Amino acid sequence: MFQKVFVSSVLFAAIVIYFNTAIIQYFQSFVKTSVSQDKQVNLFTKDELKLYNGIDKPQLYLAILGKVFDVSTGASHYGNGATYNFFIGRDASRSFVTGKFDVNDVSDQVADLTAEELRSVNHWVQFYNKDYKRVGKLIGRYYGADGKLSRYGKEVKKLIQAAELSKDNEDLEKLKYPPCNVEWDAQRGTRVWCTEKSGGISRDWVGVPRQLYLPGSQDYRCACVKIANEVSASLKQYDGCDDNSHSCFVTS
Incomplete structure (x- = not known):
């Protein structure tokens, strides 16, 4: 009697394992197929x-x-x-x-x-x-x-x-050389000046206005330079503008 029960239990366990394995394999195959279909490009x-x-x-x-x-x-x-x-x-x-x-x-x-x-x-x-x-x-x-x-x-x-x-x-260039503030007045001409927020870039320094030339070009923009005596082939001081002045009236 014991042997019959034991054999039946073993047989039942084997059937359960078989079907569980079959189910797992089915879902694994389904997932693989789905992933493969997702990777297909129309x-x-x-x-x-x-x-x-x-x-x-x-x-x-x-x-x-x-x-x-x-x-x-x-x-x-x-x-x-x-x-x-x-x-x-x-x-x-x-x-x-x-x-x-x-x-x-x-x-x-x-x-x-x-x-x-x-x-x-x-x-x-x-x-x-x-x-x-x-x-x-x-x-x-x-x-x-x-x-x-x-x-x-x-x-x-x-x-x-x-x-x-x-x-x-x-x-990155604008962070290093923020744009100046610029305004024009009919009587005094064009004014360029720097503040701690000029160019829309907040910082803990003001800077001095300089002409920043674009590489290989005669065009330039006004840039605020942190160190007044900074030397660079791309930078030029405005004519008539004091070395350390934060604000200048320029002719060009």
């Missing part, structure tokens, strides 16, 4: 993307720098007749900075834009990444049929990185 041709206009297909898709986003949740902005419907079903990256919303001006070329304009396009990409779902890539200027970044796409990526870096350097 590729769209221009003709396919055009269909996601809320009419031919219910979704609203747009592309920027070849990245395709589903903006259906923003139908009030992107739906038929809405302000930004121009961007639906196409890649009109250039228009994000030019503001030209005519079908004759549709272009995804941005390599010739200024650093500031490239930063603006990149900020739009960041906006869509944050607020909308990215659903794939557009085959064309930025991505090949294999989904890999094209030569043009790589070049634009480098240009954007350089543009963002130049902005960081510009911000």
Whole structure:
């Protein structure tokens, strides 16, 4: 009797283990499949993307720098007749900075834009990444049929990185040399002066106004320099301005 009960218990335990293992394996397989599906990237041709206009297909898709986003949740902005419907079903990256919303001006070329304009396009990409779902890539200027970044796409990526870096350097320069306050008076001319908050940059020093020249250029801006006798090829004292004066009237 004891042996029968023991054998039955062992058999029952084996069955439980078998089914538990099978269930675990099933869910592991399901998770792996789901993850694999999530990693799959949808590729769209221009003709396919055009269909996601809320009419031919219910979704609203747009592309920027070849990245395709589903903006259906923003139908009030992107739906038929809405302000930004121009961007639906196409890649009109250039228009994000030019503001030209005519079908004759549709272009995804941005390599010739200024650093500031490239930063603006990149900020739009960041906006869509944050607020909308990215659903794939557009085959064309930025991505090949294999989904890999094209030569043009790589070049634009480098240009954007350089543009963002130049902005960081510009911000660092303004921390080191904050802009002066400037005012013009019909009787006395132009006055430049420094305070602890000039240029919108708070600090614990005032500084003296100097001409700060841009590299390789004859153009300059007024900058507040912390040390009056600082020597730099980029800095020049204003004519007629005392070495240690925080405020000067200048002729140019």
